[in-house]
Structures are given as C-alpha cells and as structure tokens.
Amino acid sequence: MSGVLVLMEQRGGAWNRMSFEALAAGQQLAAKLGLECSAAVAGDGVDALVKELAGKKLTKVFVIQHTLLKNYTPDGYVAALEQLVKKAAPAYVLLPHTYQVRDFAPALATRFRQVLISDVVAIHDGPVFVRQLLQGKLNADYKQAGAGPCFVSIQAGTFRAEDVEVGTAPVEDFAPQIDAVQIRSKPGEPFREAAQTVDLSAAPVIVSVGRGIGEQENIALVQELASALGAELAASRPICDNGWLPMERQVGSSGQTVSPKLYLAVGISGAIQHLVGMKGSKTVVAINKDENAPIFEVADYGIVGDLFEVVPELTKAVRAAKGQ
Amino acid sequence: MKILVAVKQVPERDAPISVAADGKWIDESSLSYTINEPDAYALEEALQLKEKNGGEVVVMCAGPERVTSTLREALAKGADRAIHIETNDLGQRDMLGIAQVLADAAKAESPDLILTGLQSDDLGLGQTGVVMAELLGIPHATIIMQVEVTDGGVKVKRELEDGWFQHVEMPLPALLTIQSGGNKLRYATLMGIKKAKTKETKTVQAAAVGAAPTITLERVYLPEKQKQTEMLTGTPAEMAAKLVEKLKSEVRVI
Numbered sequence A: 001m002s003g004v005l006v007l008m009e010q011r012g013g014a015w016n017r018m019s020f021e022a023l024a025a026g027q028q029l030a031a032k033l034g035l036e037c038s039a040a041v042a043g044d045g046v047d048a049l050v051k052e053l054a055g056k057k058l059t060k061v062f063v064i065q066h067t068l069l070k071n072y073t074p075d076g077y078v079a080a081l082e083q084l085v086k087k088a089a090p091a092y093v094l095l096p097h098t099y100q101v102r103d104f105a106p107a108l109a110t111r112f113r114q115v116l117i118s119d120v121v122a123i124h125d126g127p128v129f130v131r132q133l134l135q136g137k138l139n140a141d142y143k144q145a146g147a148g149p150c151f152v153s154i155q156a157g158t159f160r161a162e163d164v165e166v167g168t169a170p171v172e173d174f175a176p177q178i179d180a181v182q183i184r185s186k187p188g189e190p191f192r193e194a195a196q197t198v199d200l201s202a203a204p205v206i207v208s209v210g211r212g213i214g215e216q217e218n219i220a221l222v223q224e225l226a227s228a229l230g231a232e233l234a235a236s237r238p239i240c241d242n243g244w245l246p247m248e249r250q251v252g253s254s255g256q257t258v259s260p261k262l263y264l265a266v267g268i269s270g271a272i273q274h275l276v277g278m279k280g281s282k283t284v285v286a287i288n289k290d291e292n293a294p295i296f297e298v299a300d301y302g303i304v305g306d307l308f309e310v311v312p313e314l315t316k317a318v319r320a321a322k323g324q
Numbered sequence B: 001m002k003i004l005v006a007v008k009q010v011p012e013r014d015a016p017i018s019v020a021a022d023g024k025w026i027d028e029s030s031l032s033y034t035i036n037e038p039d040a041y042a043l044e045e046a047l048q049l050k051e052k053n054g055g056e057v058v059v060m061c062a063g064p065e066r067v068t069s070t071l072r073e074a075l076a077k078g079a080d081r082a083i084h085i086e087t088n089d090l091g092q093r094d095m096l097g098i099a100q101v102l103a104d105a106a107k108a109e110s111p112d113l114i115l116t117g118l119q120s121d122d123l124g125l126g127q128t129g130v131v132m133a134e135l136l137g138i139p140h141a142t143i144i145m146q147v148e149v150t151d152g153g154v155k156v157k158r159e160l161e162d163g164w165f166q167h168v169e170m171p172l173p174a175l176l177t178i179q180s181g182g183n184k185l186r187y188a189t190l191m192g193i194k195k196a197k198t199k200e201t202k203t204v205q206a207a208a209v210g211a212a213p214t215i216t217l218e219r220v221y222l223p224e225k226q227k228q229t230e231m232l233t234g235t236p237a238e239m240a241a242k243l244v245e246k247l248k249s250e251v252r253v254i
Ligand SMILES: Cc1cc2nc3c(=O)[nH]c(=O)nc-3n(C[C@H](O)[C@H](O)[C@H](O)COP(=O)(O)OP(=O)(O)OC[C@H]3O[C@@H](n4cnc5c(N)ncnc54)[C@H](O)[C@@H]3O)c2cc1C
Pocket: A135, A209, A210, A211, A212, A213, A235, A236, A237, A238, A239, A250, A251, A252, A253, A254, A255, A256, A266, A267, A268, A269, A270, A271, A272, A273, A274, A277, A287, A288, A289, A290, A293, A305, A306, A307, A308, B013, B118, B119, B143
C-alpha cells in the first residue's frame, strides 16, 4: 500500500472547485511523505476534465466512466470507488469535504473498516490531521491508528487551488463493475426555490445577525443599525431556520456567499459553514459576548460585549457621525 | 410505519468550554447538556410523519446515565418509546464503533425508517448516520429537509450547496440524516410531560468495545488565530465610538 489518491468531484462535466484544494493537499502530503500522488474522476462523459487533470503533476489520472455514474448516487459511487481503491491500494485517500462527499465517503471508508477523518483544517507532520470540535470552539489532532487506507476529507479554504503543481500525467481508464440493481435511490435534477429577490453578493456593507439575538422581536435592533449604515441585513442559519428572516438572507455554505467591504457580525459564533460564506469580506467586525467565539479568529475588529448594550450605542454613534 | 430516531446528547451551546486535564477531551464536570440541534429536527420530522401516516416513533441514544434526560424530553414531545443504550466508554470507541452499537440496537427494532441528525454539535463528524446505513445494508440520503411517504418508499428533499436542492426517491427501509430548518420545532406540553412518565424506556447494554479504533484523538486545544484582531475596549459607548472612528478612517464606509 502506498501513495496518495485524490478523488475529484464533478457534476455534469463541471468541476467542484474544492477538488483542486484537495488536490493541492494531496500533492503536498505526498511530497512530505515521499509518496506518489494520483487522482481520479468518476462520471460519464468527462473527457475535457480528464484532459485538464492530465496537466497536473500526478503519477496517474484514473478515469472511472460508467453510464450508471452519470448522475451521482451514493450506491454507484461507493461501488465504483471501492473497486478503484482496492486496485490502486493507496495509503491515503483525500477528498474535498463537499455535500456529495459527506453523502458517500463515510460508507466508502466503512467498506475498508476505516473511519473517515472528516472536515480537516490542517495537516501537520506525522501526519497529524486537525479537525474542529464544538463548532470551531476547539481544534483536535487525529492520527490513524491501524493499517489500511486512511480516508481524509479537506475543509473548504484549507488549501489553495492555485498551489496545485502542473506537469503531465498518464491517463488510465478504470471500468468498474456496477449493476443497475445495486443502485437503490433515484436522484432528481437539482433545483432552486423561488427566484431570489435579495442579492447580498453585491452589497458593499452587510450587518449580519445570529442566534445571540435571542428572539425575533429583537431583530429590529440590528435592522436599525443596518439602516443607519445603509447596509443589507443578513443572518446565520438558525435565524432563517426559525423563520425570523427569509432564507434568501442566509450567509454560508447553504446560503449566499458574500464579499462586502464591511461585514459586521452580531451574535454569530463563527461556525465554519457560516465562515465559508463571508471569509472573502474585506473587513470583518464581530460583536460577541464570548471572547473565545471562533468568529474573532477571522475578525479585523472585535468587540467583546453584550450586543443589547453595544448595538444601540453603535447605531447612535453611526447616526451622529453621518449627521442623521 | 415504525420510525427510529437516533438522538445525541451534547453540551449546551453557551456552555463554557475548557480542555480536560489529560488534554484529550473537554472538562465535563460543570457542563449542562441538551439534545443535538439537528436531532431535534429529526424527531420533529418523525412526529409529523406519524401524524400523517400513523405508526410509531421510537427514540434511541447511546451514552451514560445522563442521556436519559434527553430521551425523556423526546417522550414528552410525543415519541412513543425510548431506548437507552448504556455505555460509559463512548470516548474509547471510534465512530465506526459507535455506529455499530447504534446499528445493533436498530436491527433489533427493524424499523421502516431511521432518522439521524446530519451532524453532531460536539464531534461534528457528520458520518454516524451514513455508516449505520452501510452497516445495516439499507439505502440512505443525507442533509434532508423534507420527507414524503410514497408507494413503497420515500421521496425526500435533499439540500445541496449554495441554496440548491434535489429530490431523491428510495425504497424502505432507509436511513435519512436530517438538516435543521425543515419544520418548526414543537415544545413539550404539560400534558406531554405527564404522559412521558408512563412511557417505556428500555435500557440495553452496549456490546463491549470490539476492534481497536482505526483513528485516535491525540490532543484538543484552542485554535490558533488566523488574523490579527484589534480588540476595542471600554464602555459600550466608548467601544461604539472607537468602532465608528475605524469605519470612517480605515474601512471608509461612513
Ligand atoms: C451542512 C451544513 C450547512 C450549514 N449551512 C449554514 C449556512 O449556510 N449558514 C450558517 O450560518 N450556518 C450554517 N450551518 C450551521 C452552522 O454549523 C452553525 O450551527 C450556525 O452558523 C450557528 O449560528 P449562530 O452563530 O447564529 O448561532 P450560535 O452558534 O448559537 O452562536 C450564537 C453566538 O451569539 C453569542 N451571543 C449570545 N448572546 C449574546 C449577547 N447578548 N451579546 C453578544 N453575543 C451573544 C454567543 O456567544 C454565540 O457565539 C450549517 C451546518 C451544516 C452542518
């Protein structure tokens, strides 16, 4: 058993860009351990993607083509990838931590009696894999204990796609044995809910509210601050889950991705699924009563305090500065 | 239809967290606990499915004695029965070990549908449900917002990234991992709390720790900062004034 194998993700012939972050992770891990790095892409009609992948510094590019892999199903992917991992026998299997990977990779690892080390935010010498606990409040170091391929999924933004090294890689076709009866679920086409009327991605200033607000009526407090600043109002997921604000105002992995000049987070803890949606902001300000809240790890300016005391003062000060 | 819901007990969100003396887990001595948030939505989905289609809702939780409070709360909300899988050594089992314990208990019940949360707030693995399905040999789908019972199966609404969704159909028995926000959560009524006292909670012992764990947690610690954060201090009014100054001169949005 040797080498690093990176499982790339595509849908309908287009990459999930996080695949290249996982590829960068794979190349760097392989270089550190003195191992070879290969990559694989599964699907149907992925020739253009294979060509792109063959231009990277890899020992081999595996192409898993099968008509039953045209649309993603966990059963199809687990069956095909189990066969590939058996054949390639890598020491490490790296994947991007996408929704699709969440759906099949734990089952794939189970086929090898292994546990996927999921949502990894750093890889240190050892190798030691770092992942977050308690929604980012703590980090934890994990190590593989037994033998067998070590499955690792990489969190968004941990490695940079630009760091993928170029080269030329030989392409090898891999034909898995899959039978239609093995595929028990029937996937439908992706769809969006009713058209979005709020485009947060264009807003230069965003004030975003989280669960720290406590109750629906209190949102008015943050709305006033947003109005004073001429900002759009956004929210973390629990606020939209509760129906306190419409889902189209949700920022994060399952909501909108924003990159304003100013993102002011009020009573938001800073879970990774929220951070991926706003990390690109030019300036981040956080107001939170917990000095250890993970949001402060990405904030330029921080205020530790009770939002119910700070926000009204801030609204007043902004109005005064603007001569309102 | 018999629905089994796996609920996990996790530290309360606002609980102050400190690292335990051995550096391998958190100090549990002063923690208070609650139901894992997505699991509350899984329970709600199960209760609504029962209201529409009839049947039975059974909740199960693996953990020490303290987890029975979470099971009681689920009974008060309307679950029919509870199973406490008693174990004091969850920390010594890796995720595969925990999923095996849950799958063993599920097998004994042979439910039509198993619901789990998509992810636990403490370990955040996002895997236990998928691995249970694999161990039980039943189909699964993850990050589910809605469940509809069809002829011979279920049709579910699965969340994809960036506000996209997808429907997936599959036969029963099946396992679904439930995302938050699909339904409005109910509160336990006084009546429900009273009734819960008459409902059955079965205690089963988890099988002894089997295979050695395939991965080990070596150390937990506070994360390093990625950015230099300038902390503004003072009274609320002073902090507000300092921030407005920054917004004017540095960020230039005023
Ligand atoms: C697959 C998946 C997708 C997800 N997608 C998203 C997404 O798109 N967007 C998203 O936001 N989340 C998403 N989540 C959820 C995410 O993991 C977190 O649960 C969520 O972001 C937490 O929201 P929050 O910070 O508002 O709440 P909490 O984590 O509960 O934080 C509340 C914060 O408020 C602070 N606070 C409380 N009271 C006060 C006060 N009086 N004054 C000041 N501060 C106070 C607390 O210290 C705490 O830090 C997703 C999760 C999963 C698993």
